């Protein structure tokens with residue numbers, strides 16, 4: 001049964017903007033659809049919810065729309081008792097609500113300049129709308145929607161997708177949360193950092209399993225930086241100071257020019273879980289940029305970190321190439337799998353490329369986050385036309401390609417109910433099909449990755465191409 005819960009007519013002109021057309025085009029309806037048709041069979045031991053965040057604007061932008069600007073919308077498919085239910089809802093952020101009430105866009109976008117006449121917003125200079133459109137984590141019984149430029153965590157019910165306000169940890173949240181917070185499944189703790197253009201340039205925080213902010217510290221950096229992700233191990237956190245950041249000479253003029261400084265090293269801060277800037281051990285490595293970490297763990301005196309290293313960190317030249325080129329300069333998400341080893345005793349760093357293929361959007365069995373892991377599930381970039389399962393221990397990989405005209409989403413690992421091995425479970429992804437303008441969810445058997453999906457769940461509407469995804473096991477939702 002398909003129920004249209006709400007429709008918000010889209011009031012924007014796609015013109016030639018590639019992020020408003022085709023498989024990127026926003027949708028106008030919030031839908032609940034139960035008992036979805038399936039090609040194949042939903043495994044009985046697949047219980048939980050697959051959620052994916054992404055931009056879905058409704059209003060004509062003040063300037064040029066950038067893909068990162070759109071209001072967050074979560075699309076989710078719940079798998080329960082062998083049946084699948086689809087829902088999609090806009091995140092009711094303060095910015096979304098204010099603009100819907102106003103009937104027009106209030107804040108400028110990433111391609112524009114700050115406008116002092118509009119309400120104070122969020123992000124680097126407090127001039128953007130916090131859309132919460134980037135990532136999702138599950139902590140203390142709720143999903144949290146997070147924003148790429150550091151925003152307020154919006155809490156939502158993972159079953160209904162209802163937004164339940166801002167999670168400020170009983171008023172203890174000191175600042176903001178970056179897109180990629182980490183949940184240690186063994187302790188239930190939430191670990192996160194944020195960054196800013198004014199001092200302190202970075203803070204680091206730990207929240208207990210019950211939602212109490214138990215640790216907050218300032219991390220000293222030489223200037224404003226743009227780190228996107230962090231890593232955790234059982235006892236340590238790894239924060240990043242990478243040589244790709246806004247030109248600090250231009251920032252005072254509110255010009256945000258992403259610039260690569262190859263003369264600077266990549267710096268990695270390894271600190272104890274409850275450590276502060278004084279207990280950081282800094283490690284220097286070759287200059288690079290990293291969007292996303294696969295996993296990290298301790299091995300003897302070493303911290304191992306596997307991550308996707310951007311192939312060419314220098315932004316494309318924007319001069320004279322127009323706004324679209326400038327927009328795409330932010331989007332160089334072409335990366336390869338690398339391993340870093342940080343020796344806590346000697347201070348030595350070893351860097352090693354693990355694969356030639358260009359892959360990103362890594363996922364893994366999150367029950368092992370911060371502990372030794374062997375498998376990663378990445379997407380081919382930039383086309384997002386297939387997934388790769390890495391066996392990092394063996395140095396092998398298997399792939400599943402979606403087929404012509406089909407684009408996937410970040411594909412989290414969903415452990416079986418009675419999981420034993422690290423890869424004992426499924427990998428789930430939305431696939432949007434340009435041939436039919438429809439979407440489906442693929443359920444791949446992680447142990448038989450190259451095979452046809454065990455289930456293809458047919459969705460009542462296209463799911464636009466988006467950002468990060470999350471698997472919440474059913475044991476946390478309806479035990």
Ligand SMILES: [Fe+2]
Pocket residue numbers: 135179180228291292468
């Ligand atoms: Fe990200």
